[in-house]
Amino acid sequence: MPAAGGKGLPLARRLYTSRTLGLTLGFVCVVFGMYPLNPPLWVWVWMVINAFVWPSLGYQLSLRSANALRSERRNLLFDSFCGGFWAGAMHFNPLPAVTSLSMMTMNNVAIGGLRFMLAGWVAQALGIGTALLIFAPSFIAVTTEAQLYACLPILMVYPLALGWICYRQAVTLTRQKHEFLALSRTDSLSGLLNHGAWKDHLDIEFQRCRREQQGAAIALIDIDHFKLINDTYGHVTGDIVLRQLSKVLRQSLRIPDLAGRYGGDEFCVILPGMPLNRATEVMDALRDRFNALAYAQDPTLRASLSIGLALYQPGHVDAISWLNDADLALYEAKSNGRNRVNAAQGVWLRSV
Template sequence: MSAKATAAATGRGHAVPRGADRLPWLTYRFRLLGMGLGGLCIGAVLLENGANPPTWGLLAFTALLWPHLALQVARRSASPYRAERRNLLLDSAQAGFWVAMMQFNLLPSVLLFTLVTVDKISTGIPRLWLWSLPAFASGLLCGALATGFAVRLETSMTELLFSLPVLTIHTIGVALAVSHMGQQIREKNRQLDELSRTDSLTGLHVRRHWLKLADRALRQHREEGVPMTLLLLDIDHFKVANDRHGHSQGDEVLRTVAAAIRATVGEAGEAGRYGGDEFGLVLPGTTPAQARALAESLLEAIRQAGVAALPGARLTASIGIAPARATHATVEQWIDEADVALYRAKDAGRDRIGA
């Protein structure tokens, strides 16, 4: 290979992916399994070919010692990731060598080539399996030179039986590992989705996601006639308190109000941080009278939470209530109506409900 190709294959000149230095540990199990099972398959062929002691010694190195040596080499390297990429190419070179040493015995040779190629693909490293082909061919040439290019394609029943563990156990092992990785990816995606929908400070829905829920509730009201009520809550004098006592105190106020909302609303509705010190709540299946009763409980919960969490400070909020109507063409119109009700509550002296 050219210098550029070699650099691409071994990882030199390329940024190491985050967490990639765990690669030696991840591939160690597959190398241990693959080399061990491959050794059985190769050994059956060598036995029938009447191999000499040095050949058996080389097989012992490949099947028994190489997996552990490769791990130690990668661990002690300044870049375990790049060292492991080189090890993976050496795996292919050794596989090519043993294909020739088996005199190209058809079934074991095909299995061995497939095994090392699948291992490269399963690492997820782009094009690594392509870079492994020249390494495989180099090993193949070395082995062929050692055997005088001897060829025996026929596979005996004994060789077939010793090839089956490679076909079954290794394939199942790779499938289980890929399945486990898939489960981890799905869980990570679920966590990322949860993070994208949750406000990190308050633990409530972020504005974008809450608006989607509100829009869904409005559509359900229009299509099915289910009563829906929207509440907008604004913390009284929040900006003054935030400027006077600092942002850390302001954050504590937001967390306290959010906790009161969660405790009061629970599973009865969807709550989100609408912006700054303003919160939105959608209450499915709730009439305006029921929503007003819940809002009264919420205002009292905020007062009590303020006494417990913010000694010496008075924590209150104002709430605007708007029932969903068939005349609301968009969720923005519904929110605007609640916003008007909220400002009525503020104009009337705050710490109260507007409708």
């Protein structure tokens, strides 16, 4: 069976707050609209129930519903029905009636747009029809001064409260959108950019280098014999090695540098504006730091890195050709003994 509440619980919580406030303020408006008509006792009882019992009852119904969103839509239509009922019961006293109907309509538009607004109007019409069946049809054309002042709190406070709730929801949705975007571009294991996000940045960096005639370097980094590490120490330890490399990368790079996980045990780095000799020093320091790491899972475990470097060249036709140079440099580093840094020109910059 589906969990109680299901989707729509956050909406139910927000509407509980706004409904409690709106019906409390509306109670004052309706009391002053009904008092001159000297209604029977049951009307006063229903007025109190509608204002002070119904908000909690409606919220509990949504909490216990398998679909809180659908339940809250029903609750809003009931609110509209009640708004129409009180407008008819007050004999359409202009300001109290319009205030009651417009506040309910504002709720419906905020929640469901034009279509739900129309559904709310139907519910209001049913409420008006019910009131006309119970009370003698009549029309009060004049709103007294007391009734005017009784309507001012809901006219002033409730739109501000609803606007604030909508604003907070917009802020929350914007933050969640940014978080989802970040997650979609982040590798879950390493916390670095994922393959697609890093390549997008590489394209941007390539265009910047071409446009501004400035240099940059990229590095492809491979953990030596990573399959053997997994086979010997287990995949859990292998994941720890990957996370350790991502940690060392973050500690070793500048703020503008962009590191990502290219796939498997291969990582990648963009080094904007960095000349080859400096890029070599940075990657060598990274390699030395990673080589020196000890692992509590097994003191005998040591991991090393092979790194291929490539500078941006005006002759690169696109970012892929630049990346291919780094890939060739990495292949050469691995072919010549691993645990070293190699540049795309094929000249050893440092080895051990």
